Amino acid sequence: MQKHCNLFVEAIRSLLRNRGRSGVVLFCLLGVLLPFVTAMAVAQGVRYQSSFSINSGADLYIAREQYGRNGPVSLQLIKKIENLSGVTRVVPRIVGRTYLGEDLVVVVGVDEMKTLPGLNTMAPGPGQAFVGKSLAEKADLAKGNEFHFGLFPALPFTVVQLLSPALSLWSSSMIVINFHDAEQLFKRPGYASELLVYCRPGTADSIAERLSSIGKPWEMVPPLRIQTKKLVKQYVGRGFDIQSGLFAMLYVTAFGLAIPALLILSGFGRGIRRREIGILKATGWQTLDVLEVTCMENLFLALTGSSLAILLAVIWLKLCNGIGIAPLFISGSGWIPDFPIPARFMPMPALLSFLFGLSLTMVGTIIPTWRAAVTPPLTTMN
Amino acid sequence: MSLLEGQDLCRKYQLSGQDPVWALRDVSCRMEAGSWTTIAGPSGSGKSSLLALLAALDRPTSGKVLVGGENISFATDVVQARYRRNRIGIVFQEYQLLEQLSALENVAMPLLVTNMKGKTRRERARQLLAAVGLEARAAHLPRQLSGGERQRVALARALVHDPDILFADEPTSNIDQKAARQVLDILHGVKDRGRTLVIVSHDPQMLVPADQVLTLEDGRLVS
Numbered sequence: 227m228q229k230h231c232n233l234f235v236e237a238i239r240s241l242l243r244n245r246g247r248s249g250v251v252l253f254c255l256l257g258v259l260l261p262f263v264t265a266m267a268v269a270q271g272v273r274y275q276s277s278f279s280i281n282s283g284a285d286l287y288i289a290r291e292q293y294g295r296n297g298p299v300s301l302q303l304i305k306k307i308e309n310l311s312g313v314t315r316v317v318p319r320i321v322g323r324t325y326l327g328e329d330l331v332v333v334v335g336v337d338e339m340k341t342l343p344g345l346n347t348m349a350p351g352p353g354q355a356f357v358g359k360s361l362a363e364k365a366d367l368a369k370g371n372e373f374h375f376g377l378f379p380a381l382p383f384t385v386v387q388l389l390s391p392a393l394s395l396w397s398s399s400m401i402v403i404n405f406h407d408a409e410q411l412f413k414r415p416g417y418a419s420e421l422l423v424y425c426r427p428g429t430a431d432s433i434a435e436r437l438s439s440i441g442k443p444w445e446m447v448p449p450l451r452i453q454t455k456k457l458v459k460q461y462v463g464r465g466f467d468i469q470s471g472l473f474a475m476l477y478v479t480a481f482g483l484a485i486p487a488l489l490i491l492s493g494f495g496r497g498i499r500r501r502e503i504g505i506l507k508a509t510g511w512q513t514l515d516v517l518e519v520t521c522m523e524n525l526f527l528a529l530t531g532s533s534l535a536i537l538l539a540v541i542w543l544k545l546c547n548g549i550g551i552a553p554l555f556i557s558g559s560g561w562i563p564d565f566p567i568p569a570r571f572m573p574m575p576a577l578l579s580f581l582f583g584l585s586l587t588m589v590g591t592i593i594p595t596w597r598a599a600v601t602p603p604l605t606t607m608n
Numbered sequence: 609m610s611l612l613e614g615q616d617l618c619r620k621y622q623l624s625g626q627d628p629v630w631a632l633r634d635v636s637c638r639m640e641a642g643s644w645t646t647i648a649g650p651s652g653s654g655k656s657s658l659l660a661l662l663a664a665l666d667r668p669t670s671g672k673v674l675v676g677g678e679n680i681s682f683a684t685d686v687v688q689a690r691y692r693r694n695r696i697g698i699v700f701q702e703y704q705l706l707e708q709l710s711a712l713e714n715v716a717m718p719l720l721v722t723n724m725k726g727k728t729r730r731e732r733a734r735q736l737l738a739a740v741g742l743e744a745r746a747a748h749l750p751r752q753l754s755g756g757e758r759q760r761v762a763l764a765r766a767l768v769h770d771p772d773i774l775f776a777d778e779p780t781s782n783i784d785q786k787a788a789r790q791v792l793d794i795l796h797g798v799k800d801r802g803r804t805l806v807i808v809s810h811d812p813q814m815l816v817p818a819d820q821v822l823t824l825e826d827g828r829l830v831s
Contacts, residue, residue: 228723236720243708498707505704508665509718509765510693513685600685604665607704
């Protein structure tokens with residue numbers, strides 16, 4: 227046991243002695259691990275915010291089937307749904323896109339702000355609009371300003387509130403108006419793009435089942451598209467999984483390319499290292515002793531590299547707001563995001579980054595070390 | 609039974625695209641416990657190659673090295689390393705000190721792979737440095753030491769685990785007369801403690817105290 231303690235201490239001292247080599251390897255590790263840790267933190271942050279939105283949202287989302295996509299649903303259905311036992315309330319909502327100047331913007335028409343996560347204020351009145359802060363800055367709008375959407379000069383709106391980007395990721399770039407105004411704007415009076423159904427706990431599935439009978443062939447209307455909270459969660463989760471999976475795949479490719487690069491870089495000082503191994507072997511060290519010290523060095527390098535990567539990622543995301551990485555995960559955000567980038571640091575990506583670092587350093591050092599250690603000391607020393 | 613024995617040792621070096629070079633041809637030798645053997649001969653005669661085979665730093669092309677009757681030439685890497693750690697100490701011609709370690713750390717290095725605690729290890733290394741007259745230079749790096757001092761650090765490192773056999777390759781060749789005298793005194797001290805010495809040298813001073821002188825010429829033992 228004492229021998230292993232001796233080798234453990236020696237590994238740390240060796241890293242400190244060979245500052246140049248340790249520095250180069252750490253630099254390479256940071257180059258590989260920092261984008262990974264940062265991207266994973268952003269992905270987890272966005273995922274968490276989506277999950278929070280879904281959890282605090284409605285229990286059922288109802289739309290009409292239209293060519294396999296969500297189509298407008300008649301407001302007449304509201305009464306029918308409200309009569310189902312277990313339903314507490316039904317809120318119509320319109321979500322669409324239209325032009326503000328030359329830019330396409332998301333417009334939400336709703337009479338209950340609670341349906342938008344994080345927004346617990348009163349809904350805008352007729353002719354009033356809540357505008358996302360970053361959108362307002364872009365369109366040069368301030369509180370009290372009047373504006374109209376591209377093709378509807380006859381329907382003016384007044385900015386009564388700016389939505390803080392801190393509320394949620396999506397609020398900074400959308401416009402919220404009154405439901406009735408949205409009906410006018412999108413020229414579909416009597417229709418909503420979806421109905422949000424709130425139910426008593428445990429009744430959502432049975433209500434969804436009953437609702438699915440509405441729209442059967444004998445009803446002579448297109449069937450309803452009913453999405454439960456669970457289903458939405460699954461869709462969103464799958465979307466993020468695919469996104470994270472794609473990123474991970476790209477990353478593994480980059481990782482594969484990083485190995486030869488690190489192999490070359492870890493050759494930095496390898497001649498001296500080889501001679502050292504020869505001397506150690508000549509003075510009685512076993513091959514396993516040499517490998518043990520190398521493994522411990524790699525362990526330290528990987529631990530230091532991944533810890534530094536996490537620290538720098540925190541700085542990158544919390545202090546620099548994810549400059550340069552946000553658009554990879556949040557569509558519509560620029561390279562310099564104008565809203566707080568959501569980020570969460572979870573144990574699994576941290577563990578993965580440590581394992582990545584460890585396997586990189588191991589691949590870069592263990593084989594050359596082993597080869598030097600099993601060669602007769604006379605050859606390696608000279 | 610001899611403590612150390614070389615039987616029909618041959619060592620051939622094959623360089624790519626060139627004829628093989630025979631560094632040693634059928635060399636047999638025997639070293640008794642507590643004896644002093646000097647291996648002499650002109651440059652390129654195979655002295656260092658013979659020492660490398662006897663110290664298990666290299667493997668012979670044919671023949672064998674017996675230590676207490678056990679063949680270590682073709683033993684596993686583990687057995688050879690154990691032999692180097694427990695039975696022998698080696699002083700190299702070019703000192704072979706680790707440049708980034710202090711004299712004290714260099715001397716203590718072989719003890720890292722034992723179960724000796726740090727304090728005991730440093731104490732033992734300090735004793736050895738004191739024995740070779742370098743206690744005051746313990747914190748110095750090899751590049752801050754003279755050739756003679758480096759040679760004495762190498763000697764202290766070779767002796768730190770109290771080996772049965774001490775191998776030294778040209779221990780006085782790169783140092784001045786005074787330093788050579790100090791090294792010779794240390795070697796006499798080792799011999800007086802009943803240890804076996806195998807010294808490669810063409811220094812006449814090394815021939816005088818020897819119980820046995822092996823002279824090599826062109827890879828063959830001539831006397």
